[in-house]
Amino acid sequence: MHGSRRRAYYDATAFPQLAAVQAAWPTLRDEARRALDALGHYLGGQATSSYILPLRPEAEDRTVYPDELYAKACALAPETTRLVSAVPYVMAFAYSRLQPGKHIPLHEHWNPNLVAILCLQDGGNSHIIVDEQRRDFHDGEIIVFDYTLPHESKNEGAEERIVLLMIIDPKKARASQAQTASR
Helix, strand or coil, X not given: CCCCCCCCEECHHHCHHHHHHHHCHHHHHHHHHHHHHHHHHHHHHHHHCEXXXXXXXXXXXCCCCCHHHHHHHHHHCHHHHHHHHCCCCEEEEEEEEECXXXXXXXXXXXXXXXXXXXXXXXXXXXXXXXXXXXXXXXXXXXXXXXXXXXXXXXXXXXXXXXXXXXXXXXXXXXXXXXXXXXX
C-alpha cells in the first residue's frame, strides 16, 4: 500500500493479517449462510435481492439496525468474528448477499477507506467494477479496492453471491505494516 490512494485495486498480499481470514473461507461461508438465513428478516424489503448483514457496523450504520442484530450476527458467526476482530486495521465488517441476476448500482462512499472483499460464494458468475475496472469474484479470493471510487457489483450467475466485506482504515494498515516490517 504505497503511493497515491487513487488507484482502484490493491494487492491483497499487502495486508498479511488477512491471510488467516482468507484461509478459513469455507468455515466463514457456512457461518455466513447460517447468519444470513437466520437474520434476513431484520433487513426488511432489502432481503429480496441484495443486502448487507453487519457484524461490526461502520459508525454511520449503527443507527440503521437494532444493536441486538449485531450481537445475534456475531453469535451465529463466531469464527468470522474472532478472525476478523484480530486484524488491527479492520474497522467494520459485514456479509453481503446478492441474488442471481441482481445488481448493486454504481455508488461511492465519502469515508477514505479501503475495502477487502473475501468471496465466500461466487454465484457462478459475479464481479465488481471499480473505477471502470472489472474483477471477477472467485471462491476464497480477496479483492481490495478504494471505497471512495465509483463501484458496482453484478451477479450474472445462477446462485447467490456471498462475500465478507472488511472496511480497512488505511492509516492503521500502514502503521501495522511498518510495525511488522520492523520486527
